[in-house]
Amino acid sequence: MRSLASSVLILLAALGAAEACEPPRLEASTRIEGKRHVLLYRSVPSPPPLNTAFGIEIAICAKDGASVAAPRVEAWMPAHRHGMNYRPSVAVKSPGLFRADGLLLHMPGRWEFVFELGGERLTATHDLD
Amino acid sequence: MQIFAVLLALLLAPLAATAELLDFSAAEWSRIVRHGPWPPPFKPDPSNRVSGKPDAVILGRTLFFETRLATDRSLSCARCHDPALGWSESRARSEGRAALDRNTPSLLDVRLRRWFGWDGGNDNLWATSLRPILDPREFAASVSSVAALLRGDAKLSACYARAFGRNAGEVDDEALAIDAAKALAAFQETIDSARTPFDDFRDALDRGDRETAARLPVAAQRGVRLFVGKGNCAFCHLGPAFTNGEFHSIGIPFFTAAGADGGRHAGIKSLQASKLTLLGPWNDAPELAAGTATRHVELQHRNFGEFRVPGLRDVARTEPYMHDGSLATLREVVKHYSDFDPERLHGDGEAILVPLKLDDSEIDDLLAFLAALSPTVPPPDASSGPRCE
Numbered sequence: 426m427r428s429l430a431s432s433v434l435i436l437l438a439a440l441g442a443a444e445a446c447e448p449p450r451l452e453a454s455t456r457i458e459g460k461r462h463v464l465l466y467r468s469v470p471s472p473p474p475l476n477t478a479f480g481i482e483i484a485i486c487a488k489d490g491a492s493v494a495a496p497r498v499e500a501w502m503p504a505h506r507h508g509m510n511y512r513p514s515v516a517v518k519s520p521g522l523f524r525a526d527g528l529l530l531h532m533p534g535r536w537e538f539v540f541e542l543g544g545e546r547l548t549a550t551h552d553l554d
Numbered sequence: 555m556q557i558f559a560v561l562l563a564l565l566l567a568p569l570a571a572t573a574e575l576l577d578f579s580a581a582e583w584s585r586i587v588r589h590g591p592w593p594p595p596f597k598p599d600p601s602n603r604v605s606g607k608p609d610a611v612i613l614g615r616t617l618f619f620e621t622r623l624a625t626d627r628s629l630s631c632a633r634c635h636d637p638a639l640g641w642s643e644s645r646a647r648s649e650g651r652a653a654l655d656r657n658t659p660s661l662l663d664v665r666l667r668r669w670f671g672w673d674g675g676n677d678n679l680w681a682t683s684l685r686p687i688l689d690p691r692e693f694a695a696s697v698s699s700v701a702a703l704l705r706g707d708a709k710l711s712a713c714y715a716r717a718f719g720r721n722a723g724e725v726d727d728e729a730l731a732i733d734a735a736k737a738l739a740a741f742q743e744t745i746d747s748a749r750t751p752f753d754d755f756r757d758a759l760d761r762g763d764r765e766t767a768a769r770l771p772v773a774a775q776r777g778v779r780l781f782v783g784k785g786n787c788a789f790c791h792l793g794p795a796f797t798n799g800e801f802h803s804i805g806i807p808f809f810t811a812a813g814a815d816g817g818r819h820a821g822i823k824s825l826q827a828s829k830l831t832l833l834g835p836w837n838d839a840p841e842l843a844a845g846t847a848t849r850h851v852e853l854q855h856r857n858f859g860e861f862r863v864p865g866l867r868d869v870a871r872t873e874p875y876m877h878d879g880s881l882a883t884l885r886e887v888v889k890h891y892s893d894f895d896p897e898r899l900h901g902d903g904e905a906i907l908v909p910l911k912l913d914d915s916e917i918d919d920l921l922a923f924l925a926a927l928s929p930t931v932p933p934p935d936a937s938s939g940p941r942c943e
Contacts (some may be wrong), residue, residue, distance in 0.1 A: 476792065476793065476800075478846045478847060505905050506902070506904075506905040507902065507904060507905070510800055510801070510857075511847065512902075514849070518735070526846065526850070529847065529850075531800045532789045532790065533800065
């Protein structure tokens, strides 16, 4: 009986570990918690400028401990139903740390940053006025 | 005494009428102030090593009015980019050696652009200056003929040596033609629009000077309110130059006698096939002019039929309007946005672009605002400066 209880505790601990991870440190960033990943990002410069090219630094970890490939990054205006006129490039800086360049938000209003990684889609909105 | 009081009231009435400032909200205030200050400071174009150099401006100004650049000596840049017409022309569609499909875009404030031409087929001003010279429908010249002119004309040759610090005879044809285009660009960077009544209004708002701000006619103030509000105009006509420099489909037909004008779709393809971009070997400072936009621009289906958003400064001088010159007056332009057929827009285009259904007074107010974007005194005449001697 004691052995069964120990096994359950070990299993629960393992499940708990699978539900949390910590991405590489990224100061002054925004955190997005997904089902399978945790993502931190910050625009460079911050806040993102209107109608001027900028970059995004991104730190990601996978909750199952797997290594993380470069995410696909885009930005979208839900109310306008269009995205940017540019496709950002994403470079790996170090394991779990990435840099997207070539973003340009050409209109004021509500933008949604979209990060696609490993079948998961993480989003965050920015109001640009 | 009573009569005196009435007369005084009548005399003061116009002053009171002109001193009215609308009750702009904080959000409107902020959106209005974003359209300035004006003019922005001059920043040399790093991709052009003679940008901002007076000797290059002189050579460029001379070449701009030079008909010998064209094969048959019948055309100059100034023929279509007429300084008296806001550096544009009154014809709906340009005519070179052949009829063209687009209206001549104004060169006012051209130094501030990210993309050049109605389709953004160039990412720099020197490449877009060379394009009509080599186009068989326009100047029908070649890099060899441009180079021969610079080498063979003593005044131009001396002017070139002063501007570029080397003799035209020592430079190959292609490099010499591109240098000529860079001198043309240096000159066009001096074509700035002047300050306007709107700028005085905007600056007064920015410093909280309600009395000066109230000098803008009330109709124009109502027009500003429409422009940054209900009209949704400032989504694309944003910033001090009143343009985001990008591309949109606004329901203007793009069919031509030869088929269709692909607009931005064709422009991106042309850009990506060109070696005269910021990513190419003729960029004089790739470390400073990195071509980030060029590297990342994405060809999308919706680009078909999109055209560059023009700036609105001094817009009253540049009629007719739209990429094909199909709207003769500013009133027609405003009425277009009021009544256009949404069926003409791309399904994946701009969702907030809907017919505004403006009434006559709203149309008049928007026109009053657009009139306030014209300078009250003529801008410095960039065409009258020194030329090669």
